[in-house]
Amino acid sequence: MDLTLLPPDITAAHSGFELAVAACADLDALMRLKGEFTGRDGSHAARMMDLLKTAPKEQKRELGAAINGLKNAWEESIKKRQSELEASKKRGTSLASSWDPDLPPPMPAHGARHPLNRLMDRLVDVFRPLGYHVEEGPETETEAHNFDGLNIPEDHPARGSADTFYFAAHEGKLLRTHTSPVQVRVLKRLAPDIEKLGGIRFLAPGRVYRKDEIDPTHSPMFHQVEGMLVGHNIGMHHLKGTLAYAMKALFGPAADVRFRPSYFPFVEPGCEVDVRCPLCGGSGCRVCKGSGWVEILGAGLVHPNVLRFAGIDPTIWSGFAFGMGVERTAMMVSQTPDLRLFFENDQRFLKAMGGLD
Amino acid sequence: MLLERRALQTELPALAGLGNVDLCELLASLGFPVDGVETKQGETILEVDITANRGDTLSQRGMARDLAAKLKAPLASLPHTQLTEGPALFPVRLEADACPIYATAILDLGANAGTPTEVVSFLASMGSNAKQLPAVDASNELLHRYGHPTHAFDADTLKGTLLVRWGREGETLRTLDGVDRKLTSNDLVIADEAGAIALAGVMGGDATKVTSDTKRVLLESAWFDPRVVRRMAHRHGLHSDASYRFGRGADPAMAKIARDLLAARLQAWAGATLKGAWTAGQIPEARPAVTLRLGTLGRIAGAPIDLAEAAAHLVQLGCSVKIQGEELCAVPPTWRHDLALEEDLAEEVLRLRGFDCIDSVLPPLEGAPLPLAPNYLQARNLAYRLAHVGFHQTVTLGFISPDADAAFAGSDNPAEGRTLGNPLGQEYSVMRASLLTSLRATAELNLRQGAKEVKLFEIGPIYRSTGNGPSEVMVLALVWTGTLGGEDYLTRARAVQAADLLGVARDLGAQGTPQVRELGEGMLALEIPLADLPAHEERIIPKFTPFSRFPALERDLSLLVDLAQPYAVLASAMTEAVGKAAGECFKGLGCVDVFRHKSLPAGRQAWLLRLRFQAGDRTLTSDEVDGWVTAALEAARTLGAELRG
């Protein structure tokens, strides 16, 4: 077979042909190779036939013989490999021989739940074993639910239009400034059955609004999780026990809580709750400003006026309530530098911070 | 509130041994977290958070008093010489209950020796510049040091009797800040015969203020009802150091003492001569006694506490206490306006014992838990499912601009009823009628950030105007745009299509055909009320429905139909016909391919329809199935379809 008559790219292709045939791991690959060498259009064989047509008469015979020899050799090799592959496919071994496990497999394209929702749902899961259920309330509230029922005095600055959003066309309708009005709604609804229920325990996650300008640590809309328990002889030790359990469940067994006296009109005594810094474990870092503690909740024993307002006898029933800022906690745990990232909703942020569970 | 370490220590010498860090810890443990510590001109200044109920701690001495109760250490005695009172040089009449006591004095000023440097430095620590007017600087110093606001009038500007009375409609007063204030009958004012000269407890008047030319001053040291002062400060938007302290409850017993201290300072700093001192009214009666029961204290504390121990703490705080059996009866001191309930007393006992002493105990489970709300579970499960099929959950603000809102609000949902009266700005003024505007903006942001495919969802309320204010409807909104696939070697890239989004909605259980909207080029979205999606299923496992173990037969029909042929019409006609013929054995009809090509007759397209048959009790024969398929084909022909050759 005289190959010198053929174009150099075809001779080059031919020299690699046997190797290429052997490398075909499956029939698909082999068929592609076949198309390349002996296919009807554009293949090496087709190009050689074109060449033959335009070749000078005296070369035609010799060239034709060379081309045919080459074509036959190719076809034979491919046929041979084809039967090998078919046989191996029948034996069920084709995957093992053809699939390269280093090739990245196509991944299911998953999305993500929002980190704030994840944190709120996680809290629901944490409190579920303690018998808490979930309550929701509207974002549009009345002064009665948002303030009056929570023992917030009529001249309290929080009621002012500098702090609270009011609707223009509806006197006294506002956007709730905390999830605490859910306390008022639930207490009122369950008050007639409280004896039968053996008290009240619930968690109320939700969105709230305050008239803060948007900046790295403030947003006019944010999330809170409210928790409440009403029972017999409930004291500060029960609040502490509950929150200590919850913080351990949330941040790990080293988490611990510390109470500091504070004041909210709807609880008495009231406290702010610090948790041992989940980032440094209490040794002091940037997040806890070296103190080893971070403030995470406001809480206290339910003020008797709140129970009374809902129609529950505070001489029989007592309870505690607490409220957690979701963004604040999420930022602290994740060290997210800017609160606005939670509302910007860049898919990359959501995928990294949110996830599926 | 600012504390100067040195001034605090002057009031409570026992602090001398305490480091700054320990002092901060101590303050925090008492309910006064320290926001910052800084050193200014050699003085350590602490910025302390004070809750609204503790007006008594809004001064160096007030805070020292609380620390003293905790440390059981004595406060320094007040450098106070009581003035001898005499007949009123100016008659003072109290016409409103909101001012029960008004102590005053008149002094002739001598040569101004200047405000002492240590006072100038103290005022600087408090963030205040000395004015070098003795009456003003001394009053300011007393406010920060002892917490009682006082005021000095230029006595030569006053005309006749002084009145503490309610304002009159139409009356005006130019306050010290140069602003003309319109008064109402809810304003408590100090007035002379010519009219109002001060907003009581808030700010003095401009016409009667002390200047460097003042020869004679009349001092005011009174007590005003906190609620009245708060309302006035709020109404006039005038929040002064004085209104802050009176508004949170000053100590009425300090009225005379502060007057005496102020007079003494003027004598010392400005060679002033006392002309007379007198007081109208008197300190209001002590607050009613509060009873704390042993049982309540033990319940709140979580452990029994001796009433004797409780009493000792309350006495430290200035209460006078009696114990009778299992009850403790405490009369709060004049400076504590926040002790009204037994819970308040219990808190004080716990506070001084330290909240760290409280045990940590889980409460008993008194009743069976209520189930998780179906609405909550529905939303939560939707979020899980959507996240798993590639959607990202967003959280966007509930208020948007009127223009953005109008794009998706129905004409039956006017924006007026959903508009805020005091928004942060126009762009945040309307509670949205749809989530789609926000999702569009979020999707566009992601595209700008280079995302090839954007898949977002939000679950949240949208707002409807009703006569009774906005009502909320929980909805799910989805937006999907960009290129789908093409990121691996098995799938080819293609544009997102409406059918993709519809498939997701159907998969979630949306009934019918929710409206897919195009929010921009290739940006597809839909919004579904959660009420239109399947409710969370209470039952763990649904009722058993039998299924056939006999083989199913499928038959494909390739039909040529008009391009305008609605699929639903053809499908329902065929379904009805086959249903009639095959009954229970007909298991459904689907479209598995749509083919449009120039090779087809003009105005026609080809649909590949797949019919499925299965019997519950036998294997179907080819013949009976052929008959049913013929029935389907006949029905299709009546609508102009023909079998594709």
Ligand SMILES: [Zn+2]
């Ligand atoms: Zn830390």
